[in-house]
Amino acid sequence: MNSHLSEKIISAIRQLCPDPAKRYSLHEPFFCGNEWDYVKECLDSTWVSSVGPYVQQFENKLQDYTSINNAVCVVNGTSALYVCLKLSGVEAGDEVIVPTLTFIATANSVCYCQATPHFADCEPDTLGMDPEKLERHLERCTISKDGHCFNRESGKRISAIIPVHIFGQPARIEEIVKVAKRFQLVVIEDIAESLGSFYQGKHTGSWGTMAALSFNGNKIVTTGGGGAILTNDSKLAQKAKHLTSTAKVPHPWEFFHDEIGFNYRLPNINAALGCAQLEKLPSFLEAKRDLAQRYAQAFEGINDLRVLLELPQAKSNYWLNAIILNKPNRTLRDEILKATNDVGIMTRPLWNLLHTLPMFQTCPRMDLSVARDIENSVVNIPSSASLAQ
Numbered sequence: 133m134n135s136h137l138s139e140k141i142i143s144a145i146r147q148l149c150p151d152p153a154k155r156y157s158l159h160e161p162f163f164c165g166n167e168w169d170y171v172k173e174c175l176d177s178t179w180v181s182s183v184g185p186y187v188q189q190f191e192n193k194l195q196d197y198t199s200i201n202n203a204v205c206v207v208n209g210t211s212a213l214y215v216c217l218k219l220s221g222v223e224a225g226d227e228v229i230v231p232t233l234t235f236i237a238t239a240n241s242v243c244y245c246q247a248t249p250h251f252a253d254c255e256p257d258t259l260g261m262d263p264e265k266l267e268r269h270l271e272r273c274t275i276s277k278d279g280h281c282f283n284r285e286s287g288k289r290i291s292a293i294i295p296v297h298i299f300g301q302p303a304r305i306e307e308i309v310k311v312a313k314r315f316q317l318v319v320i321e322d323i324a325e326s327l328g329s330f331y332q333g334k335h336t337g338s339w340g341t342m343a344a345l346s347f348n349g350n351k352i353v354t355t356g357g358g359g360a361i362l363t364n365d366s367k368l369a370q371k372a373k374h375l376t377s378t379a380k381v382p383h384p385w386e387f388f389h390d391e392i393g394f395n396y397r398l399p400n401i402n403a404a405l406g407c408a409q410l411e412k413l414p415s416f417l418e419a420k421r422d423l424a425q426r427y428a429q430a431f432e433g434i435n436d437l438r439v440l441l442e443l444p445q446a447k448s449n450y451w452l453n454a455i456i457l458n459k460p461n462r463t464l465r466d467e468i469l470k471a472t473n474d475v476g477i478m479t480r481p482l483w484n485l486l487h488t489l490p491m492f493q494t495c496p497r498m499d500l501s502v503a504r505d506i507e508n509s510v511v512n513i514p515s516s517a518s519l520a521q
């Protein structure tokens with residue numbers, strides 16, 4: 133019966149991935165615009181490194197697209213998250229609320245601040261944090277003192293929260309921010325996967341104090357490697373620029389640095405690639421929406437599962453499509469993974485839940501039962517923009 137389901141899934145995916153001789157990857161970069169021209173211009177001009185006009189251009193384009201006032205480009209999404217946390221006042225010894233269902237970088241960035249991840253559960257509809265469950269947990273386990281939130285059990289301050297928009301599906305961020313405000317937590321949005329995703333008409337990343345983007349090779353827009361810090365707070369943006377470019381005080385020739393900064397600058401050659409990719413973002417979004425709709429149709433007749441779809445108040449970039457088994461079943465999930473990968477259709481499970489990893493096993497947490505079920509239900513399916521062509 134189970135192998136029967138695997139076969140149904142394969143034939144549904146085959147409607148979009150028809151060539152049995154081909155290997156369909158989960159998500160591949162798509163260069164179909166000015167990438168060659170802009171990168172060649174960097175080579176011709178020799179401006180390939182940390183100085184050059186494309187960085188500023190890329191930052192401007194990001195601001196225009198997201199309607200967030202400031203963008204600061206950096207080397208990757210992980211460093212963007214780390215700088216966001218540092219600038220929003222996360223200190224050594226604090227706790228930071230992080231979903232257990234996310235990529236490792238979300239929690240690592242907390243540890244770089246010598247703070248501790250405090251794991252939160254997700255909800256089945258968005259795979260993002262569950263705001264109601266979060267609120268109940270914080271009511272039960274924290275006390276407010278001197279305008280700060282403290283974990284009753286550990287005695288540590290909980291200073292911030294990092295909601296993540298998983299696979300580009302907007303979490304219920306307005307509701308999460310409301311809870312965060314009530315408990316005096318700074319909100320840093322991890323929008324690494326959600327460039328082009330909106331909630332209530334506002335781009336993801338507009339809701340928190342700061343947000344971190346990634347342009348890694350597997351994301352919807354890539355610069356090879358790269359990231360950006362987005363914020364409507366111009367002071368924080370200035371600090372981010374300063375801190376990520378060695379804290380050098382601008383001067384025609386002097387090398388005066390006024391604090392210990394980082395070399396997290398995005399090279400011009402990567403920004404050039406980013407400019408060309410951003411020009412194509414609207415067409416990528418259209419392609420991915422089309423793919424998601426075709427998957428929804430292809431899976432319509434299969435009763436044992438659903439496809440992950442956006443909420444009515446949200447607009448997803450559909451970066452990665454996912455099927456979700458109605459009944460969590462690890463064995464069945466693994467069988468589907470094996471059957472699809474065996475025939476050249478690349479599928480992947482979720483990340484291992486972070487609270488189960490060796491370095492995070494003793495971290496504070498709420499009940500994580502929904503994430504545990506989701507882990508045993510989700511399979512990502514091929515989602516490259518080029519599939520829709």
Ligand SMILES: *Cc1c(COP(=O)(O)O)cnc(C)c1O
Nearest residue numbers: 208209210235237324325346348
């Ligand atoms: C990709 C990703 C990151 C990290 O971005 P890098 O550019 O790879 O450092 C962080 N969080 C999430 C959810 C991601 O998917």
